[in-house]
Amino acid sequence: MSASIIFQFKITLKRIKPNIWRRIQVPGNFTFWELHMAISDAMGWQDYHLHQFEVLNPRNGQIVLIGTPDDFGLVEVINGKTVKIADFFSAPKCKAKYEYDFGDGWDHEILLQKILPAIPTVEYPICVGGKRACPPEDCGGTWGYGELLSIISNPNHGEYEERKDWLKLIGYTNGEFDSEHFDPKSVYFRSFRDSWNQRNFIPL
Structure with missing residues (x-):
């Protein structure tokens, strides 16, 4: 995706030591849906489950939820396809919480480390660092x-x-599962034009 600026994020899976983390660079015009897909691919999640971001709205200081809208309307969740990350990540050191799979409850810290000029010859997103393997899906x-x-x-x-x-x-x-192995070069990012309605979610 073409963009003039690039956001560099560090994603850290919480409550596991040593840390499992990834460093990715994504276009500054990404939506939260596209950021979710990039995180999923970089971490190694299979995107079988629901997700949401919990992030501070810099315009009013309120915490908002962005992700998959709640069909029952019990909690207000903004559709991630309609919101740009640049509207919430305004400067380095901005943070957000990202939860994947509400059953297993995989909580991640999302930290904006840098805002960089895009390199014309680079196809973004890219994974530029990380440590340790992603836990197997549905392991509890x-x-x-x-x-x-x-x-x-x-x-x-x-x-x-x-x-x-x-x-x-x-x-x-x-x-065989090697919890210590991770190679940033092995990360493959899917097409970000996948339709929301084509995703196959497991409810929890």
Whole structure:
């Protein structure tokens, strides 16, 4: 996507140590929907679940929710396709909370690190850094992820084979999961022209 300025964000998954994080550069004219897709691709989430941003509105000092509108109208959520990130991330050090999968509750800190001029020869978004693998989808949040790592590190554990089979089932070759491995060059960003209505969400 063509843009004259680029926003560099650091995304850190909360409540897991050592930190799991990514550094991405995205066009300054991105919507929050497009930022969500870039975060999902960079982190390694499969985008099976709902998400939302919790961000300060610089115009009135109020916290707003941006993401997938609530069909029941119980909570006001602004449609992420209608709002530009530049309207809320006005300067470096601006932060937001991003939650993915309301069931597992994966909370991320979104930090705007820099606003940069775009390099004409670079196709954005790009991932320029990061550490550690994304947890497997639907592993049970931070607590379930810790339990999973403990079990697969111990071949004598009673659930070892079951968990390895589950990892195979969800796409990990031979059930192998390396929690420490991440290569920024391996990140593939999908087309940001995907229709909202074509996304296949699991409710939680």
